[in-house]
Amino acid sequence: MKKTWKQFGSAALCGVMAAALLAGCGGAASSGATGAASGSSTVSTADTAPAGSGEFAGTKLVYWSNWEATEPQGVVITAAVEEFMQETGAVVDLQFKGRKGIKEGLIPALDADQQVDLFDGMSNKSNYGERIVSLEDVVAAADYEKDTNPVLMELARSYYEDGKLHEIPYQMKANAYLYNKGLFEKAGITKAPDTWQDFLDACQKLKDAGITPLTTDDAYAMQAFGMHLARMIGSDEVKKVVDEGQWDRPEVLATAKAFEELASKGYFSTQVGSNVWPTGQNTEFAIGNVAMYCVGTYVVNETKNITGPDFQWGFFGYPQVEGGINDQKAMVIGMQSFAVTNKCANPTAAFALIEKLTRGKWDAKLAEDTLGIPADVNNTEWPDQLAEAKPFMDNCNEIFATSGGLENNPNITPALKENLMKLYAGSCTADEFVTNMLAAAKG
């Protein structure tokens, strides 16, 4: 009898230990799921919500953001969400997941039936498939579309086979040449270049004034070359070049020759070949050693702590090239966007929050604090740093893919990046560039 009790006691003790272990694992797993493993932070907006009787009282929304809570975007979004809760009575659980958190964690979370009602992040969310819903109805009901640049709405629809709107644009960007107006003035350049010849003239004047005209970083090496090629053959044809290995097209060689000329005339920084992002952006362009950098308008916000308030920002669309098929009205434009998931029980409330963030004062605040481009066309006051980008975006009638489509094949991008950096550094000729790319395309 005594032995039986001892055995029972031992077994019970082991059972409790095992249960405690499993409970520990279970607890960790669930907190990991809601806390978003990869360095996310949750702002306690849900705790401060009023028990109000507004329009969405009793509604709870879980919002995953791809920003960090401490970034300017995160700070503005937090304040806007708090106001939304005060006004509508909704409870919003705002969780800042960062770019990686969204990229790596959102689809597994949705597939595990975790509640996430809306999220933001890079545009083109077509890979989410049925996990995100069409917003056509809520957009039409709110008469929302009229206040967004129509080209961007068209771009947002173009990502989806059904041609419907699944994402709402905000935090737009335009890619082309950002330049230092102070250095341009010092070199006696009074007008930003419109054509390739103007561009070459500007480079020469800068060089004559002892100023390095151009630099780039490895991560952005594809931008200028891609836009140049897209000027010649259009963005769709550029994608064919990279997808089908059409590197022997004469336009590719002509584009490579154009950059070979820039390198041979000494227009690129002497260290361009070794620039690992953000070295060129921060230590050459932002500190005022180099005049031009081909990148997106987001660089203004990224470098504001280096440039300070006195940096005179300028922007011009990629110059028109001889024999090209488009002009500066065709350009690379992109955006961040919001989407609503199929887990959302109240898409109207989720869209109301999106509308709050992309219209009126909060959209203006986002643009002001992030030195970005407003989503609401009625917010006509752009940050001074981006004033020159506004006419280009307003007049845009054709949108190029990122880098003119030159990054469309991830298998070829690394070889392309390496050879472009060599071309810019002058350590490879245009002919060698074409030969190397043909070899890389054959695998």
Next chain:
Amino acid sequence: MFMKRNRSMILAFVVPSTLLFLATFIYPIIRTIIMSFFSIQEITDSMGKWHFNGIKNYIDLLGNGLYRQSWVNLFKIFFIGGIITLGISLIMAVVLKSGIHGKGFFQAAIYLPNVISAVAMATMWIQYVFNSSYGLFTNLFRALHLDFLANIQWLDAGHKFWALLLSYCFGMIGHFMLIWVSGIERISPDYYEAASIDGASKVEQFLFITFPLLKGILRTNIIMWSISVSGFFIWSKLFSPISADTTTVVPMIYMYDKLFGAENVDKISRDAGSAAAIGVMLCLFIVIIFTLVNRCIKDDDLEF
């Protein structure tokens, strides 16, 4: 009777941990191997969405130039980096155990890079050591009037791999040095004393006493190095941020891009099946190294 009671106690303790081990280690391994033979978009897709495609994932991967390049880079890191790291760490361990002054300080200083985040270390190397306008190497070689060295652009396409390897090995030397030190401490000083009396030099003592008696540690270090190298990711990511680079791409980087999809493309494609196949190949890499090392390096012929 005691045996019987002990057996039930052993079972009671062993079964839960065994079950947990099977659930958290064996199941994912088996699932990954099975996944590698299927076409799967998302890692969380249910099995109903999987499409069997035999060894196509493996064939496609091996037919891809960038993927093959990632293995070339990995083998270069494994062999060249291994010789540098294990060689220098062994020399340092021997020097530290030779009775020099300030042994504790040097041991801590050499190990220090291991307690600093890899992100901080890589940033330091990229931004402050290799920078070709104000970097440490540039300024140092310029001060020494070694212009041919000062003019090297450490991060251009021709040198980036070597810059990556140098900085990675620098951080790993301390870790392996400590393991060598622990092995050297097991060797009785009597051997060295007897060898000294017989007139053996320090070099002879190292070649004929220390090194043979460290064969077991060498085996451990090679296997640990292969595990570290197969998981090589963060250094490569920091040396080529945003998108991969031919000179620094490794299988883990390729796997990440396959699993989570490359950005800036029309159609973002995520391919968990191919990512699983890469995982299986990396696992095989370690198993092969483990087997070869165990076959080639035997330490059971010496007792001390």
